[in-house]
Amino acid sequence: MQRETAVHHQQASSVLVIGGDSTLGGLLVDRLSRKKSLVVSTTRHRITMRPNQVFLDLSTASLDASNLPEAIGWVVICAAMTNQQACAENPEESRRVNVTNTIELCKWAAQQNAKTILLSTNLIFDGLEPSAGPNSPIAPQSLYAQQKAEVEEVVLRQPGNTVCRLSKVLDQKTPLISKWIAKLRSGAPVKAFSDYKFAPVHSSIVIEVLTKIIEQKRPGIYQVSATETISYAEFARMIARALGLSPELVEGSLAPPHVFPESGMHRPIFMDMDTKAIQKKLGISPPTIEATIDLLLAQA
Ligand SMILES: NC(=O)c1ccc[n+]([C@@H]2O[C@H](COP(=O)([O-])OP(=O)(O)OC[C@H]3O[C@@H](n4cnc5c(N)ncnc54)[C@H](OP(=O)(O)O)[C@@H]3O)[C@@H](O)[C@H]2O)c1
Secondary structure, X not given: OHHHHHHHOOOOOOEEEEOOOOHHHHHHHHXXXXXXXXXXXXXXXXXXXXXXXXXXXXXXXXXXXXXXXXXXXXXXXXXXXXXXXXXXXXXXXXXXXXXXXXXXXXXXXXXXXOEEEEEEEHHHOOOOOOOEOOOOOOOOOOHHHHHHHXXXXXHHHOOXXXXXXXXXXXXXXXXXXXXXXHHHHOOOOEEEEOOOEEOOEEXXXXXXXXXXXXXXXXXXXXXXXXXXXXXXXXXXXXXXXXXXXXXXXXXXXXXXXXXXXXXXXXXXXXXXXXXXXXXXXXXOOXXXXXXXXXXXXXXX
């Protein structure tokens, strides 16, 4: 039945979201569906499969594309093992999911004449310099980032394909953020890392970027991050100020050992990337930290 629904929707303009249960995949499916685009997504949970979903497990020994709709226009790859530590601890499985079968998926997409959009990461850079450009040298420092970099290379070999590199994506549903906002609003103190940095960007910006790439048929390399790198503690203080509260409610703390490189996690000095392409090619304003906080508080 699910297969029939998907087949019914086969059109060259339609979108196949690999990983419809992922945070970003789910948001993209919602956005495209609201715009009446034809969208099919994959899930690895047969029991909870929804209409317009098909089964796909990327951890199999070889890719089984038999459930995927053919003659699809765009394939957006959101599914991945995204936890750096889990990738490092399970190198064979993470390679099957993040590299081998994802590359097979790109080849399958090319055979369907579909354009692939790969969601990648700022971690493909070493983060020693701010504002890494789309063509800055790739220097991944963790297995997860190496895996993304390897697939990027394959994706970009095919004209018409896109790599969309993301830094930390968050919104009002991100547990850490909703917890901070609730605590601050109640006047309670908040602890946040003062030695761990990020370049947070709101999920709605990422979804806008993906939607515009598809609607305007503008493939290429896009980078979506905040325009600067700040510590978690400073970000929490900025939220406090934006709420009209004292930044002193935020107490800086040191990140625990599990975020150190020995556990397979890379902790770059700079997490921000050059985001000019989203402005120049898609007309999206630079995602400043202030803009991200405005979006967070508008929804919270
Ligand atoms: N969110 C960010 O801050 C961020 C930053 C940089 C890059 N990215 C990239 O953007 C993409 C989407 O991120 P996200 O945060 O939305 O991801 P997410 O919420 O962590 O979801 C990852 C998805 O991958 C699926 N998956 C894992 N193993 C799989 C397998 N063997 N077969 C099929 N599906 C499998 C998971 O399925 P289940 O739901 O069944 O577990 C899950 O839905 C990822 O590729 C990520 O690397 C995200």
